[in-house]
Amino acid sequence: MLSKKTKYGLKALAYLASQKDKKPVQISEIAEKENISQKFLESILLSLRKTGFLGSKKGKGGGYYLLKTPEEISMTDVMRVLEGPIAMVPCVSLNFYESCDDCPDEQACSVHKLMLQVRDSALEVYRKNTLRDIIS
Template identity: 45%
Template structure:
């Protein structure tokens, strides 16, 4: 499940994707616009900066912007930075794999086999949609119920 940290991070990144080239967004403005607690957003943006997804400028006229074009940042990258691996259990993870202590043979473990399918389905969606795609979705007239990925 996507945590509030992941959800707020995605909202902030979509906000940044809507800035004019060269423009910077101040944390308070992003927090107010997206209904995110400012202190929490500061922490989220720090993690995104450390991951190289955003950059910041301090001082008067400072703020945050995307570190690269919105079309080059996937939803999956953001979620992994903020919420960790996409897999529901560790033995199904690609990036943080660990075998389970209670599994005799993971090649036939039905729980793992289904969780690998779930992980792959989630990754397929998140890794094939960018911030630019999210921005376009927000600007479209499609309701969430009628939108098909």
């Protein structure tokens, strides 16, 4: 399952990408329009700022804004930051690799074999979609 954090984060990014101009958008506006708990959204936007997707401006007229154009924002990067590993098992993860305690031979493992394909197919989808591609 996709976590709410990822879902809300994606929606917020999409909302920012749909803005006409590049003026900062307040958390409260995004929260209201996208039906997200404001406090929860706050923490999500904060993490997107810390990972370089968003910039913020404080004070009156402040808010969040995209640091790059929607075309430059890859879903692969967004998913890794919001959801974490793209792989469903650590032993096939590129960025979060861990071996299994129970598995004596990774290459012979049927779960490994299947999940490697699932990972690659998901990566392919994320790779070919930018933020631009998923807004209407």
